[in-house]
Amino acid sequence: MKPNATLLKKIDGRLTYLPFESEKSGVFVDFEGQKLMHRVRDRAKVQSLSKAVGLKKQKDLKVFDATAGFGKDAFFLASLGCEVRLLERDPIMFELLEDGFSRARRSSSRTVVESIERMSLFEGDFLKANLQNGVWDTVYLDPMFPKARKSALVKKDMQVLQTLVTDDGSGSQMLAHAKRFARNRVVVKRGKSSPFLSEAEPDIQYFGSSHRFDVYLSRA
Numbered sequence: 271m272k273p274n275a276t277l278l279k280k281i282d283g284r285l286t287y288l289p290f291e292s293e294k295s296g297v298f299v300d301f302e303g304q305k306l307m308h309r310v311r312d313r314a315k316v317q318s319l320s321k322a323v324g325l326k327k328q329k330d331l332k333v334f335d336a337t338a339g340f341g342k343d344a345f346f347l348a349s350l351g352c353e354v355r356l357l358e359r360d361p362i363m364f365e366l367l368e369d370g371f372s373r374a375r376r377s378s379s380r381t382v383v384e385s386i387e388r389m390s391l392f393e394g395d396f397l398k399a400n401l402q403n404g405v406w407d408t409v410y411l412d413p414m415f416p417k418a419r420k421s422a423l424v425k426k427d428m429q430v431l432q433t434l435v436t437d438d439g440s441g442s443q444m445l446a447h448a449k450r451f452a453r454n455r456v457v458v459k460r461g462k463s464s465p466f467l468s469e470a471e472p473d474i475q476y477f478g479s480s481h482r483f484d485v486y487l488s489r490a
């Protein structure tokens with residue numbers, strides 16, 4: 271199904287989603303954005319993510335990001351050398367990602383071009399995906415955060431994302447599905463004080479400034 275094209279507009283060469291008709295509210299996928307590049311350079315800040323996916327133990331990790339969103343976490347992992355496959359279910363978000371990928375491939379930054387070469391993008395619902403064809407060390411899940419009580423606490427792109435997709439309560443199914451395919455581990459990103467994604471308790475937890483990573487190790 272084609273997304274509602276009236277909400278998508280090219281602004282300054284970037285496909286932009288405008289949920290509230292004002293150009294100020296627009297969001298786009300930006301692998302060259304200052305914040306993301308800063309995050310890539312300031313690796314210490316995101317050590318919790320690299321530790322959570324298992325990068326300390328293995329350098330050439332293959333990560334399946336089942337909930338791509340704006341592709342920021344995936345891009346960060348690719349910048350550290352991971353091969354990352356991104357899956358996105360929402361058709362508008364997918365179009366924004368495709369546009370972000372094509373701009374990144376033409377970027378003047380070597381880091382951006384090299385990172386995007388390690389990333390592949392697919393459209394679809396993770397719960398219907400059959401991952402048997404690939405061998406994924408880590409399956410990464412960052413489903414929608416449950417609506418924050420104070421919207422000021424939610425970043426602009428996440429606020430906009432909430433106009434597109436909401437938490438559909440499929441968290442425990444997502445986790446069970448991911449566990450079937452992960453060779454080493456499943457990593458779930460959660461709000462710092464959000465409940466676990468399902469009743470299952472994680473084996474390890476890593477904490478960031480506003481979120482945490484729950485790690486479920488695969489049993490041999």
Ligand SMILES: C[S@@+](CC[C@H](N)C(=O)[O-])C[C@H]1O[C@@H](n2cnc3c(N)ncnc32)[C@H](O)[C@@H]1O
Pocket residue numbers: 336337338339340341342343344357358359360363394395396397412413414415431435
């Ligand atoms: C919180 S965002 C992910 C943000 C992402 N980690 C980033 O760094 O930009 C969650 C995304 O997962 C997608 N999603 C949720 N359930 C999904 C499913 N079953 N299959 C594929 N994508 C899904 C939503 O459409 C949304 O774009």
